[in-house]
Amino acid sequence: MKIKVRRYHPHFEPKSIYMDYDIEPGKTLLENLNLIKERKDATLTFLQGCRSGVCGSCAVRVNEKEVLACAYEPKDGDVIEPLSVLDVIRDLVVDMNGSLKTLKRAQAYLHTNSGAVMSEEDERLIQRQSDCILCHSCYSSCPVFETNGNFLGPFALSRAYRYVADVRESDKKDIIDAVVKDGIYDCTLCGNCTEVCPMGIDPKNDILMLQSWASRFGYTNPNMGSFGSFGLEF
Ligand code: SF4
Ligand code: SF4
Ligand code: FES
Secondary structure (H helix, E strand, O other): OEEEEEEEOOOOOOOEEEEEEEOOOOOOHHHHHHHHHHHOOOOOOOOOOOOOOOOOOOEEEEOOEEEEHHHOOOOOOOEEEOOOOOOEEEOOEEOOHHHHHHHHHOOOOOOOEOOOOOOHHHHHHHHHHHOOOOOOHHHHHOHHHHOOOOOOOHHHHHHHHHHHOOOOEOOHHHHHHHOHHHHHOOOOOOOHHHHHOOOOOOHHHHHHHHHHHHHHOOOOOOOHHHHHHHOOOO
């Protein structure tokens, strides 16, 4: 069995090539990448941490679909590439710094704690978003980034919703104000992010929930007006 791995080096010409490697069946992609590195090509560069689907560092694309390398068993002919949209540093390693800054721009944190006591149901409602392992798979799958590099994107918006939905947060409007520009109304609701998330988080739904909260604070979806040109009435 063989896989193709996209190699990238900023100082080589060509910078990017695809190389074939033999793999061993019954092992994860990450185990196979480690075997390739140990036995065949020490220069192969990739990220790893927990090796058990917890740290989010090993996300790559296989046949153009985002997966955690430590949770995926490769098949003959698979094409392995780095995450999309983000700048490639070397081989399968991408620069995540820019997208991590979106958490700050989205103000995805508790602003003012009202002291309200959370019920078990309150906790359950924000538990899923808190499970994010920052693997960046959702960013890689998001088509909006191709046209707007400033888009806040799925995990920052999902995390922002987690705090808007937190019963202890008494400054919900501040968070909503932060996610309107390059945020909740730029999303096309394609659902790619939800489909690829290894933690079962649903950023598309969280963005819809943020839109609903935004309407409570007087915002209207600018995209809804365009339906008027097709003669639709609401
Ligand atoms: S649903 Fe929105 S945030 Fe998610 S991938 Fe599609 S455009 Fe991006
Ligand atoms: S929301 Fe899911 S896909 Fe996106 S970074 Fe978090 S764990 Fe990864
Ligand atoms: S190595 Fe931690 S999620 Fe894969």
